[in-house]
Amino acid sequence: MSPAPPRPFQLAASGPLLGEVTVPGDKSISHRAVMFASLAVGESRIEGLLEGEDVLATAAAMRAMGADIARDDAGVWRIHGVGVGGLLQPERALEMGNSGTSTRLLMGLVASHAITATFVGDASLSRRPMARVAEPLRRMGANIAASPGDTLPLMVRGLCPAVPIEYRLPVASAQVKSAVLLAGLNTPGITRVIERVPTRDHSERMLRGFGAELTVEPGPDGTVISIRGEAELRPQDVIVPGDPSSAAFWAVAALIVPGSDLLIRNVLLNPTRAGVYEALRMMGGDIAVQDEREVGGERVGDLRVRNSALTGIEVPPDLAPSMIDEYPALFVAAAFAHGVTVARGAHELRVKESDRVAAMAAALAAAGVATTEHDDGLTVQGSGGEPLPGGGRVATRLDHRIAMSMAVAGLHVRRPLAIDDAAPIATSYPGFLDTMARLGLAPTWLNA
Structure with missing residues (x-):
């Protein structure tokens, strides 16, 4: 680009x-609505989607991995998903532009699918560290080859089935939390994330809305978010x-x-x-x-x-x-x-x-x-x-x-x-x- x-x-x-x-x-909800609808089976409708460059990068990436995504004349986005586990091998590198959210969350999705995706971005994004996301995804079995400093360009080779983990967030980060939970969607068993400091919880709210089996409970070390893998997501109508x-x-x-x-x-x-x-x-x-x-x-x-x-x-x-x-x-x-x-x-x-x-x-x-x-x-x-x-x-x-x-x-x-x-x-x-x-x-x- x-x-x-x-x-x-x-x-x-x-x-x-x-x-x-x-x-x-909302940008955070828009990203997640596109991703989760692309993993549901059937048609989801999204109204009020942010049509900024970051969210459009997410939509383009999900389209490249098999989702049918279109915007109608009334500004409503209609998405026919591929189902959890159904992501297709993209034919070319996924262009993330300036979007760290797109990159980190999509790394989580790819990590537990049997595909390989290369992520590229603009000069600003290519300076941003991806190590905090790569570390738990590698523990789940993904092979991640990054540029020096764990920056973009970066390649994720997913493992299917991946390995469920219990991961304590070393820093408060909704993006890291979400990446692990999204990898857990297609991982057999239960994947857990423990956060000491609450971060934005849109992934938890929306995943439950799309039908994922997800719980949020207090624990001795903080809040425990658990997701049961091999999920089946249902299409939804989303108002952003x-x-x-x-x-x-x-x-x-x-x-x-x-x-x-x-x-x-x-x-x-x-x-x-x-x-x-x-x-x-x-x-x-x-x-x-x-x-x-x-x-x-x-x-x-x-x-x-x-x-x-x-x-x-x-x-x-x-x-x-x-x-x-x-x-x-x-x-x-x-x-x-x-x-x-x-x-x-x-x-x-x-x-x-x-x-x-x-x-x-x-x-x-x-x-x-x-x-x-x-x-x-x-x-x-x-x-x-x-x-x-x-x-x-x-x-x-x-x-x-x-x-x-x-x-x-x-x-x-x-x-x-x-x-x-x-x-x-x-x-x-x-x-x-x-x-x-x-x-x-x-x-x-x-x-x-």
């Missing part, structure tokens, strides 16, 4: 965010709620831009994903849940967010697993708070699409914000609600969340803030800048 040409743009202070927005479907990670950008924008009063519709409120909203409320953010309801076994609601005087806090480290993707947005909120915000306990930020600690420290410096890097987070000196100096140029480092977070920061600056590339935004939120324009916050496009 050839990289998209850079699309630099610039933001300047604008008026308040008023009205309402609807964010795209709005992505709380995408909603966080609008929530922070409304909190920091004076006069804002914004309603964010249909947001997933799963407690394993809501840490950023808890942290923002601790800072004094006015975030109210309206019309809370249940959709497909998940809590969903509308968020009304109003401009607030934020105060710096020490972010509780135990929130990290429930907000790991939202730290860049939180750092932007901290840049506008009164006093200092200290966010620690998020080592995982160093190995995301970019080193998000270093990337956000540099990006905030370009906007005139003082920060201190730690190995597991940032200390951010806030402006007390005043506009940031701005005037610099942000390096996104091929990271969609850096680009969107700093676009939000650019809405309340003294001098325009330039961002080197809009292209990574398509990874998770293709309509982000269009929505910004609809709210009257249109970016200015720059020459590359």
Whole structure:
């Protein structure tokens, strides 16, 4: 895949965010819905699927391994699965683009099927470590040959039947947990994962919904998730709620831009994903849940967010697993708070699409914000609600969340803030800048 040409743009202070927005479907649920429907026997229907590049990479990979996947004119995705154990040998390498979720979860699926798949990705993904996923899958019998440092390009030769294991997660990681559980789907016997710190639980909820025999129980060392292999998954109709990670950008924008009063519709409120909203409320953010309801076994609601005087806090480290993707947005909120915000306990930020600690420290410096890097987070000196100096140029480092977070920061600056590339935004939120324009916050496009 050839990289998209850079699309630099610039933001300047604008008026308040008023009205309402609807964010795209949740990325984590979208990935899993495509995978599980592709393993069911019969037709599944998925509404609200996130049609970003990451999820489309998952769909292309499942199509390459035998699933019949099509989108109708109404935006509904219809998937005829191959059944657990029925994955076909792909004819060529699976192109993952920038999607770590696609890569890690699909490694788990391939590990217990009698096929061989090669995973390739873009420059950013090819720097991300896969060792923490490869280690338990090798214990289950998969042969995994990776590039130096257990990075992509990487080849997985599955073993069928694979060996069921009991695996204690050494770090909190929903992707590692899910990869092992997905390998366990086609492994005779019971595969167990033990996690000391709760992580997002979409795999557990959705696998049960598709008919897998899966239990979640307390144990002496943490939560024990057990799945019985050689499963038979049933097709489902899935409605994907709005992505709380995408909603966080609008929530922070409304909190920091004076006069804002914004309603964010249909947001997933799963407690394993809501840490950023808890942290923002601790800072004094006015975030109210309206019309809370249940959709497909998940809590969903509308968020009304109003401009607030934020105060710096020490972010509780135990929130990290429930907000790991939202730290860049939180750092932007901290840049506008009164006093200092200290966010620690998020080592995982160093190995995301970019080193998000270093990337956000540099990006905030370009906007005139003082920060201190730690190995597991940032200390951010806030402006007390005043506009940031701005005037610099942000390096996104091929990271969609850096680009969107700093676009939000650019809405309340003294001098325009330039961002080197809009292209990574398509990874998770293709309509982000269009929505910004609809709210009257249109970016200015720059020459590359």
